[in-house]
Amino acid sequence: MAKNIKPRHQDYAQWYLDVIKAAQLADYAPVKGCMVIRPEGYAVWEAIQRDLDRRFRETGHVNAYFPLLIPQSFLAREAEHVEGFAMECAVVTHSALQRGENGLVPAGKLEEPLIVRPTSETVIGYMYSQWVQSYRDLPLLINQWCNVMRWELRTRLFLRTAEFLWQEGHTAHETAEEARAETLRMLDVYADFAEQFLALPVIKGQKTDAEKFPGADTTYSIEALMQDGKALQCATSHYLGQNFAKVFDIKFLGRDQKTEFAYTTSWGASTRLIGAIIMMHSDDDGLILPPYAAPTLAAIVPIFKSDAERQAVAQFAEKVVAALAGPDELAAAARRSSSDAIRGYFVDQMTAQRIVVDWRDARPGDKQYHWEQRGVPLRIEIGPRDVAAGTMVVKRRLDREKETLALGDLSPQWLRQKMGQIHAAMLAKARTFCDQNTRDAQSYDQMKQILTEQGGFVRAWFKPDRAAEAKIKDQIKATVRCILLDEPGDTGPCIFSGEPTQTRVLFAQAY
Amino acid sequence: MAKNIKPRHQDYAQWYLDVIKAAQLADYAPVKGCMVIRPEGYAVWEAIQRDLDRRFRETGHVNAYFPLLIPQSFLAREAEHVEGFAMECAVVTHSALQRGENGLVPAGKLEEPLIVRPTSETVIGYMYSQWVQSYRDLPLLINQWCNVMRWELRTRLFLRTAEFLWQEGHTAHETAEEARAETLRMLDVYADFAEQFLALPVIKGQKTDAEKFPGADTTYSIEALMQDGKALQCATSHYLGQNFAKVFDIKFLGRDQKTEFAYTTSWGASTRLIGAIIMMHSDDDGLILPPYAAPTLAAIVPIFKSDAERQAVAQFAEKVVAALAGPDELAAAARRSSSDAIRGYFVDQMTAQRIVVDWRDARPGDKQYHWEQRGVPLRIEIGPRDVAAGTMVVKRRLDREKETLALGDLSPQWLRQKMGQIHAAMLAKARTFCDQNTRDAQSYDQMKQILTEQGGFVRAWFKPDRAAEAKIKDQIKATVRCILLDEPGDTGPCIFSGEPTQTRVLFAQAY
Known part of the structure; x- marks a missing residue:
C-alpha cells in the first residue's frame, strides 16, 4: 500500500488530495482557493x-x-443571473498601483467596477446583438475556451476552486425548436464524450427550477456517481429561451420581415472533469487514468547492473518504442518530448500521447511506484533476461494483470487495442458501480436511510418544489440531481408530499 | 478597389482597422481597450x-x-519588475457585489489587493521555489497559454490591447550557461516559426537596458518591419539570471552539496503576431493570410442559373473537395465544419484547415469578394462550362494569378505544394521589402532624415545609453529595436555621441 496515500475507506477526502499530490496533478496557489494545474494534470x-x-x-x-472583464452593469441586467453570481465575483476597481506610505496602493479608480467573468452570457449577448441583423446571420454557433472566477467559500482541487478553466458554448437561433434541439445535442455530445473518452458513465437529465442556471429557461446536466457514493455534475447545457436576447437586444429581421428576439443556449464543461476521473477510477495506490486521456500510455522501466547490461537494455527499449510507435512514426524517436532522464517518445503526434523510458538514477521499484501513482495504463519492465529471451513483462495499472510478450507481439495496433480494452474495462467497472448504487425509494424515510447509510443515487417520484427541495437538503444533505428524461408517462406519489406527479428524479448527496 | 477598405497610402492606420473589420477578425469589446477575437481571427x-x-x-x-490573480506583494518584490508593471495593472479589491442604494456596489473587501497577471514570473517563481529542492529537479521547462492584462492608454486591435492572449515560457536551470542557452534556443524557435509558418522575416537581436524586460538580466527579441516602415517586436526571450530566484527563493542542493539559487528564463509571444501578419502581408483589397496559418485554404464559388446547373456544379464541387482532401481523408466529407450555407470540409483534421463551398444565396461576385477580403489563399470558380470541360479556374489571392486546371491535376500533394509556393513567395516578398528598407547611417542627421522621410530600419554604431535613447526617442520617435548579434568585432563611432563602440544596432520607429 502506498505510504503517501490515505486509503479510501479511512478518509475519502484526504485520499483524493493525496492521489492528486502523489501524481503531481495540481497544487493550491498562493491566492486562497485558486489552483495551479501542474504539467501532469494540465x-x-x-x-x-x-x-x-x-x-x-x-x-x-467555431x-x-x-x-x-465584464462591466458590472452587464451582470445586473438579468435579474436571476445577477442573484446567482453577484455574491461570488472578483471585482476590479482600479487600473494601477502606486507607491503609498506603506507600500503599494491601488490607484486609477475606475468609473464603473469590472467583474472577472464568472460566465460570459452577458458580454457575449452584447456582442451577438451587434453581429446579428437578419435570420441569415443565424445560427451563431460559438465556443470559447477560457478561465472564469467564482469566489467559493469551500474549495477542493479541480472540483471547486475560485478560478477554473472551462469551455462555454454560446449559440443563437432563429426558433425555439432549433435552440432546444441544440441544447439537447450538446448534452448528448457531453454524455458521449464522458463515456467514450473518460470511461465515465453518466446520467442525462433536467435540473429542477431550484437547481437550474440563473437566467436559464431549462438546464440539463450529466451526472456521475463517485466511489464514495456522492454525485458529481460533469457538464451542463442550458436553453436560455429569449431571456438574454431580450436583455441584450439580440434581435433579427425574420423570414417574415418581422423583427424577433433570438433564442439562445449555453453549455459548459470544466477542469472539474479531471476531478471526476480521479474520483471515479483511482484506487488506494493512486491515480488510474482512462487511457484516451492519459498523457503517457506506457512507461518502460529498465533494469540493469553493469554498463553492458544497460546498453543491451537500452537497445531493446528502443526497439520496443519503435514497435509501439510503428513505421509511420519512426521519426517519433527524434521527436522526444523531453531531453532529461525521463525520455518521452510521441506515439501519436496529434494527441501528443507518449511512451517514456525512465533512465533516472533510481531503483526500478521506485520507478514502478512512480508511474503507478501517476496512473499510467501500462508499465513495461525490461531486464537483461528479457533482452536475452526477446520478451518483456507488461503490467496493467488498472488490475495489475501481467502479461509476458515478445517483441514481435507489439505494434501500434496492439497498443490501440490494449487501450480500447482497458477503456472498456474501466467503463464497465464504473457502470456496474453506478448501477449497483442506484436504488428506488418508495418513501421519504427509505430514501433517508439509503442516502445516509449507503449513498448513491435514489430514484423516486418527486414533484419539483423549491421549499421541499430546501427542506430535503437541510435534512439529508441531498439534492435533486436531475429529472430523468425518457421516462414513461406514468404517475406516482411524490416521495415528499405524496401528491401525484409525473416526474421521476434522482436524488443524491453531491459535490 | 474595396469600398470598405481605405487604401494604405491614404491612411495606413485606418487601412489596418478596415482590413480587420472586413475579414471579421476582431472587434473592440465593451470594456475600453479590450478586444473580442472573432472566429475568423481566433x-x-x-x-x-x-x-x-x-x-x-x-x-x-510541457x-x-x-x-x-497575483498577490500585490508578489509584484512588489522585484524592484525593476514592479516599476515596469505597477502603472498598468488591473487591481481586484473585492470578492462580491451587493445591492446598495444606487444599484450594485462592491462588497467583501480583500485584505490584500490582487493583481490580474500582467506576466507570471512572480507567481511561477513562488511555485518553483516549492517544486525545486535538488539539482535533480532541474531543469524545469514549463510553458503556459493564457490571458494577461496591461492597462494601455492607446490601444490598437491585436497590437496593443488591455487584455491579450499569449504564451509565456518559464524555465529554471542549474547553471547560468544552461539558462543562457535556453534563452537563445527559444529566440531561434520564435525566429524559425515566424519565417517558416507566418512567412515573416525577422531580425534577432538583444535589447538595450532601456528597452529590456523589467527584472531581466538580458532581453532578446525578434523584430519585423511592417509595410509602413515601422518595426514590430514579435516575440521576446529573457535571461533572468538569479534575479527572480533570489526574490522567490528558488534554490537547490547542487551536485557539490551546496545550496544555490537557480537561473531562470522567460519568453513569450502573443496575439500581436496576428497584427504582424495583417500588417506585413495584406493589401488594399484586404487580408492576405500566410497559407499555414489560414483556417480556410480554398473557397469554392459555384456559379449556376438553373436547378440542373446547380446540381451538376454541386457534384463537381464534391469531386474537387475529394481530390484535394485525398483518399485518406474521404471521410472529410462527413466531417463538415458547419452545416450552414458555407459548407466546410477539413482537409487536415490535425491542423483543422479546411476547404469551403459557398452555397449562400448571394451573387458569385460578392462571394469572390467575401473570400478575397478574408485572405483565403485560393479561390476556385466552378460554373456549368467548367463542369462540361472538367476544368476550373483557380485564383491565387496573393497576386491574382489565374490557372485553369483539370480535376485530375488536383491532389493533396498539389495542395501542399501550392501552399508551399505561396508561402515561399510571401516570405521572399516580405524579405525583399525588409532588406530594401534597412539602411546604414553614418551620422545622426542622416538617420533622422532616413527615419522621417523613408522609415524602415537604420543600422548604425551606437553605444547603448538610457539618456541618449530617451533623447533620440523624443527627437525622432525612434528606439533601438535591437543590438545586432553575430556582428564582427569591429569598432566604430557612436552615431549619437561619437564615442568608439563595438555595438551596432537597428533603430526604427516602432509599434
Missing part, C-alpha cells in the same frame, strides 16, 4: 480539450475569445 | 498555437496553468 486537460474540441467542430461550432 | 490564433506548441514540445517543454 496534459490531461489538453487531452480533454482536444477531444471535446473535435466534437464541437464536428457539430458545426471557437472565439471574449473579454475577461 | 482560428488564426489556434493555427499559431498548434505550430508553436509543437515546437515547444519538441524542445522538451504546459501547465498558473493562477490569473
Whole structure:
C-alpha cells in the first residue's frame, strides 16, 4: 500500500488530495482557493480539450475569445443571473498601483467596477446583438475556451476552486425548436464524450427550477456517481429561451420581415472533469487514468547492473518504442518530448500521447511506484533476461494483470487495442458501480436511510418544489440531481408530499 | 478597389482597422481597450498555437496553468519588475457585489489587493521555489497559454490591447550557461516559426537596458518591419539570471552539496503576431493570410442559373473537395465544419484547415469578394462550362494569378505544394521589402532624415545609453529595436555621441 496515500475507506477526502499530490496533478496557489494545474494534470486537460474540441467542430461550432472583464452593469441586467453570481465575483476597481506610505496602493479608480467573468452570457449577448441583423446571420454557433472566477467559500482541487478553466458554448437561433434541439445535442455530445473518452458513465437529465442556471429557461446536466457514493455534475447545457436576447437586444429581421428576439443556449464543461476521473477510477495506490486521456500510455522501466547490461537494455527499449510507435512514426524517436532522464517518445503526434523510458538514477521499484501513482495504463519492465529471451513483462495499472510478450507481439495496433480494452474495462467497472448504487425509494424515510447509510443515487417520484427541495437538503444533505428524461408517462406519489406527479428524479448527496 | 477598405497610402492606420473589420477578425469589446477575437481571427490564433506548441514540445517543454490573480506583494518584490508593471495593472479589491442604494456596489473587501497577471514570473517563481529542492529537479521547462492584462492608454486591435492572449515560457536551470542557452534556443524557435509558418522575416537581436524586460538580466527579441516602415517586436526571450530566484527563493542542493539559487528564463509571444501578419502581408483589397496559418485554404464559388446547373456544379464541387482532401481523408466529407450555407470540409483534421463551398444565396461576385477580403489563399470558380470541360479556374489571392486546371491535376500533394509556393513567395516578398528598407547611417542627421522621410530600419554604431535613447526617442520617435548579434568585432563611432563602440544596432520607429 502506498505510504503517501490515505486509503479510501479511512478518509475519502484526504485520499483524493493525496492521489492528486502523489501524481503531481495540481497544487493550491498562493491566492486562497485558486489552483495551479501542474504539467501532469494540465496534459490531461489538453487531452480533454482536444477531444471535446473535435466534437464541437464536428457539430458545426467555431471557437472565439471574449473579454475577461465584464462591466458590472452587464451582470445586473438579468435579474436571476445577477442573484446567482453577484455574491461570488472578483471585482476590479482600479487600473494601477502606486507607491503609498506603506507600500503599494491601488490607484486609477475606475468609473464603473469590472467583474472577472464568472460566465460570459452577458458580454457575449452584447456582442451577438451587434453581429446579428437578419435570420441569415443565424445560427451563431460559438465556443470559447477560457478561465472564469467564482469566489467559493469551500474549495477542493479541480472540483471547486475560485478560478477554473472551462469551455462555454454560446449559440443563437432563429426558433425555439432549433435552440432546444441544440441544447439537447450538446448534452448528448457531453454524455458521449464522458463515456467514450473518460470511461465515465453518466446520467442525462433536467435540473429542477431550484437547481437550474440563473437566467436559464431549462438546464440539463450529466451526472456521475463517485466511489464514495456522492454525485458529481460533469457538464451542463442550458436553453436560455429569449431571456438574454431580450436583455441584450439580440434581435433579427425574420423570414417574415418581422423583427424577433433570438433564442439562445449555453453549455459548459470544466477542469472539474479531471476531478471526476480521479474520483471515479483511482484506487488506494493512486491515480488510474482512462487511457484516451492519459498523457503517457506506457512507461518502460529498465533494469540493469553493469554498463553492458544497460546498453543491451537500452537497445531493446528502443526497439520496443519503435514497435509501439510503428513505421509511420519512426521519426517519433527524434521527436522526444523531453531531453532529461525521463525520455518521452510521441506515439501519436496529434494527441501528443507518449511512451517514456525512465533512465533516472533510481531503483526500478521506485520507478514502478512512480508511474503507478501517476496512473499510467501500462508499465513495461525490461531486464537483461528479457533482452536475452526477446520478451518483456507488461503490467496493467488498472488490475495489475501481467502479461509476458515478445517483441514481435507489439505494434501500434496492439497498443490501440490494449487501450480500447482497458477503456472498456474501466467503463464497465464504473457502470456496474453506478448501477449497483442506484436504488428506488418508495418513501421519504427509505430514501433517508439509503442516502445516509449507503449513498448513491435514489430514484423516486418527486414533484419539483423549491421549499421541499430546501427542506430535503437541510435534512439529508441531498439534492435533486436531475429529472430523468425518457421516462414513461406514468404517475406516482411524490416521495415528499405524496401528491401525484409525473416526474421521476434522482436524488443524491453531491459535490 | 474595396469600398470598405481605405487604401494604405491614404491612411495606413485606418487601412489596418478596415482590413480587420472586413475579414471579421476582431472587434473592440465593451470594456475600453479590450478586444473580442472573432472566429475568423481566433482560428488564426489556434493555427499559431498548434505550430508553436509543437515546437515547444519538441524542445522538451510541457504546459501547465498558473493562477490569473497575483498577490500585490508578489509584484512588489522585484524592484525593476514592479516599476515596469505597477502603472498598468488591473487591481481586484473585492470578492462580491451587493445591492446598495444606487444599484450594485462592491462588497467583501480583500485584505490584500490582487493583481490580474500582467506576466507570471512572480507567481511561477513562488511555485518553483516549492517544486525545486535538488539539482535533480532541474531543469524545469514549463510553458503556459493564457490571458494577461496591461492597462494601455492607446490601444490598437491585436497590437496593443488591455487584455491579450499569449504564451509565456518559464524555465529554471542549474547553471547560468544552461539558462543562457535556453534563452537563445527559444529566440531561434520564435525566429524559425515566424519565417517558416507566418512567412515573416525577422531580425534577432538583444535589447538595450532601456528597452529590456523589467527584472531581466538580458532581453532578446525578434523584430519585423511592417509595410509602413515601422518595426514590430514579435516575440521576446529573457535571461533572468538569479534575479527572480533570489526574490522567490528558488534554490537547490547542487551536485557539490551546496545550496544555490537557480537561473531562470522567460519568453513569450502573443496575439500581436496576428497584427504582424495583417500588417506585413495584406493589401488594399484586404487580408492576405500566410497559407499555414489560414483556417480556410480554398473557397469554392459555384456559379449556376438553373436547378440542373446547380446540381451538376454541386457534384463537381464534391469531386474537387475529394481530390484535394485525398483518399485518406474521404471521410472529410462527413466531417463538415458547419452545416450552414458555407459548407466546410477539413482537409487536415490535425491542423483543422479546411476547404469551403459557398452555397449562400448571394451573387458569385460578392462571394469572390467575401473570400478575397478574408485572405483565403485560393479561390476556385466552378460554373456549368467548367463542369462540361472538367476544368476550373483557380485564383491565387496573393497576386491574382489565374490557372485553369483539370480535376485530375488536383491532389493533396498539389495542395501542399501550392501552399508551399505561396508561402515561399510571401516570405521572399516580405524579405525583399525588409532588406530594401534597412539602411546604414553614418551620422545622426542622416538617420533622422532616413527615419522621417523613408522609415524602415537604420543600422548604425551606437553605444547603448538610457539618456541618449530617451533623447533620440523624443527627437525622432525612434528606439533601438535591437543590438545586432553575430556582428564582427569591429569598432566604430557612436552615431549619437561619437564615442568608439563595438555595438551596432537597428533603430526604427516602432509599434
